[in-house]
Amino acid sequence: MKCRKCSQKAVINMRQHKLALCTEHFPEWIVEQTQRFIQKYRMFTHQERVLVAVSGGKDSLSLWDILWQLGYNADGVYIALGIDGGFGYSRKSQVLCKEFATQRGLKLIVVDAPKDIGLTIPELAAITQRGKDKPCAVCGLVKRHILDRVAKEGQYDVLATGHNLDDEAAVLFGNTLSWNIGYLHRQSPVLAARHAGLVRKVKPLCRFYEREMAAYALVRGIEYIYEECPHAEGSTTIYYKTLLNQLETDRPGAKLSFYLAFLQAKEKGLFAHTEEEGFGAGGETLYTCPSCGGPTTVEGLCAYCRMVEKVK
Amino acid sequence: MKCRKCSQKAVINMRQHKLALCTEHFPEWIVEQTQRFIQKYRMFTHQERVLVAVSGGKDSLSLWDILWQLGYNADGVYIALGIDGGFGYSRKSQVLCKEFATQRGLKLIVVDAPKDIGLTIPELAAITQRGKDKPCAVCGLVKRHILDRVAKEGQYDVLATGHNLDDEAAVLFGNTLSWNIGYLHRQSPVLAARHAGLVRKVKPLCRFYEREMAAYALVRGIEYIYEECPHAEGSTTIYYKTLLNQLETDRPGAKLSFYLAFLQAKEKGLFAHTEEEGFGAGGETLYTCPSCGGPTTVEGLCAYCRMVEKVK
Numbered sequence: 001m002k003c004r005k006c007s008q009k010a011v012i013n014m015r016q017h018k019l020a021l022c023t024e025h026f027p028e029w030i031v032e033q034t035q036r037f038i039q040k041y042r043m044f045t046h047q048e049r050v051l052v053a054v055s056g057g058k059d060s061l062s063l064w065d066i067l068w069q070l071g072y073n074a075d076g077v078y079i080a081l082g083i084d085g086g087f088g089y090s091r092k093s094q095v096l097c098k099e100f101a102t103q104r105g106l107k108l109i110v111v112d113a114p115k116d117i118g119l120t121i122p123e124l125a126a127i128t129q130r131g132k133d134k135p136c137a138v139c140g141l142v143k144r145h146i147l148d149r150v151a152k153e154g155q156y157d158v159l160a161t162g163h164n165l166d167d168e169a170a171v172l173f174g175n176t177l178s179w180n181i182g183y184l185h186r187q188s189p190v191l192a193a194r195h196a197g198l199v200r201k202v203k204p205l206c207r208f209y210e211r212e213m214a215a216y217a218l219v220r221g222i223e224y225i226y227e228e229c230p231h232a233e234g235s236t237t238i239y240y241k242t243l244l245n246q247l248e249t250d251r252p253g254a255k256l257s258f259y260l261a262f263l264q265a266k267e268k269g270l271f272a273h274t275e276e277e278g279f280g281a282g283g284e285t286l287y288t289c290p291s292c293g294g295p296t297t298v299e300g301l302c303a304y305c306r307m308v309e310k311v312k
Numbered sequence: 313m314k315c316r317k318c319s320q321k322a323v324i325n326m327r328q329h330k331l332a333l334c335t336e337h338f339p340e341w342i343v344e345q346t347q348r349f350i351q352k353y354r355m356f357t358h359q360e361r362v363l364v365a366v367s368g369g370k371d372s373l374s375l376w377d378i379l380w381q382l383g384y385n386a387d388g389v390y391i392a393l394g395i396d397g398g399f400g401y402s403r404k405s406q407v408l409c410k411e412f413a414t415q416r417g418l419k420l421i422v423v424d425a426p427k428d429i430g431l432t433i434p435e436l437a438a439i440t441q442r443g444k445d446k447p448c449a450v451c452g453l454v455k456r457h458i459l460d461r462v463a464k465e466g467q468y469d470v471l472a473t474g475h476n477l478d479d480e481a482a483v484l485f486g487n488t489l490s491w492n493i494g495y496l497h498r499q500s501p502v503l504a505a506r507h508a509g510l511v512r513k514v515k516p517l518c519r520f521y522e523r524e525m526a527a528y529a530l531v532r533g534i535e536y537i538y539e540e541c542p543h544a545e546g547s548t549t550i551y552y553k554t555l556l557n558q559l560e561t562d563r564p565g566a567k568l569s570f571y572l573a574f575l576q577a578k579e580k581g582l583f584a585h586t587e588e589e590g591f592g593a594g595g596e597t598l599y600t601c602p603s604c605g606g607p608t609t610v611e612g613l614c615a616y617c618r619m620v621e622k623v624k
Binding site: 176177178179180181239243246247250254257258261262264265268270271 | 488489490491492493551555558559562566569570573574576577580582583
């Protein structure tokens with residue numbers, strides 16, 4: 001297989017685009033496409049301050065690398081969660097994020113969640129009801145809270161995450177299986193800030209397949225943590241990803257067209273009218289947490305502050 | 313496993329309902345549930361004349377059997393399509409439908425499609441562009457046309473088909489993968505007549521799994537054709553069914569909850585507002601075919617009459 005642009009040996013063949021590219025033109029293409037998506041979905045401008053949530057994985061570090069190449073004003077934030085899994089998952093990830101930032105002269109904010117809460121995520125999960133059932137739910141709550149807080153405190157305009165197409169398609173698949181209109185309404189490459197305690201959230205990699213991001217990180221020589229979070233094993237999202245991978249193998253491009261057709265249907269007004277009708281489709285009232293100033297769907301402390309209160 | 317109602321040996325265990333039933337109580341339950349669905353979705357009353365489309369398969373013959381037991385005024389219609397497949401598919405099916413009707417003293421209308429058109433379905437598929445790509449599309453067009461015509465000519469109030477949950481979930485899955493809003497809008501247990509040449513269409517078995525209908529036919533001693541239509545092999549619908557079966561195996565009840573959550577979301581107004589906005593979501597103008605008087609989406613002959621004209 002040869003590169004479409006220069007006839008050198010291709011490093012990747014993207015069947016859904018009928019496009020094969022070499023080690024030089026593939027990363028170039030990824031960067032150009034990301035810029036296209038940033039503009040198409042009006043994610044942010046060169047004048048705005050971007051905060052990139054980095055985990056040490058290939059997606060978030062590649063995203064930061066791309067935004068850096070595109071000349072965006074993008075700092076990183078890493079949340080130490082205290083997850084070990086027998087191989088020092090959190091510690092390793094943090095080192096990789098720091099090295100990445102140092103190599104490029106970028107600013108990395110590190111937040112130590114266990115210091116904030118008094119417990120690591122696995123400890124927190126073990127003692128809360130929510131965490132016993134779903135440790136990832138507790139972790140998600142903590143991360144969302146900290147990311148919003150850091151973004152607000154640092155006066156960033158936008159928070160960017162490295163979610164790729166496989167992530168988005170799996171979430172969409174789950175929300176479609178249950179026809180969760182509220183979640184379907186909110187799933188988007190850009191989520192506007194609905195409360196003073198929130199910033200705009202964007203997913204510039206939402207149209208790239210996971211394998212494309214893995215190839216990008218490889219070609220660009222980005223060192224990232226290969227291991228999945230040890231708690232993710234057996235998760236519903238991974239199950240849906242496996243099912244969608246099977247569909248993709250049988251029908252190349254199915255995952256991308258599923259996601260893009262959804263975005264188009266939304267653009268045409270699907271889900272738009274449901275807000276007023278009590279679906280809670282992104283239209284529900286948000287209160288302000290008296291402790292952290294963040295948003296909450298019920299009056300009083302937000303879910304994060306309630307949890308921290310309990311623990312302490 | 314014992315029957316929930318009488319402690320006899322259960323013939324089926326329906327995990328999604330946490331319900332096991334014996335050979336006596338299972339068919340009773342199916343009949344009662346069908347009556348519940350007929351009322352819930354306002355399909356038809358005992359005063360209305362029902363036409364059941366029978367193919368000789370387990371679903372449609374079981375449906376006719378259930379409606380007969382429930383005392384509905386239900387005649388059957390069988391369309392001979394001239395499909396052989398090396399084992400006399402159409403011929404066999406017709407014999408089974410006739411025997412079924414005779415045993416119960418029911419009226420069966422038989423329509424000979426090849427006589428109407430001048431060609432069998434396989435012959436027709438072979439010479440039309442539409443049929444070369446998708447023989448099932450030609451067959452569907454012919455069947456829809458004939459069923460509507462027979463229902464109108466016989467002054468039936470409603471046309472009932474034997475689509476089960478597996479059929480409906482597979483169609484829904486396909487329409488969701490492509491986010492086809494028009495099709496999603498129209499998919500329903502009851503489809504109102506949108507044109508003078510159409511009758512109301514209903515699917516009383518839409519909430520039963522295929523295996524439940526197979527068990528019903530077995531327990532009731534209904535003789536049906538086991539073979540699938542030889543042309544269905546490799547179809548997209550069968551592919552989606554396989555994928556959904558895998559999901560169902562891993563998450564019992566997933567297929568039913570996918571379909572029911574969709575119906576609930578629709579009831580709450582999802583897709584309802586899209587009609588006015590040019591989605592063609594069931595709201596497009598229907599013209600009248602000058603030849604057959606049936607509906608057509610373009611002015612002039614309908615797709616069926618155009619095809620027959622060409623052939624002749």
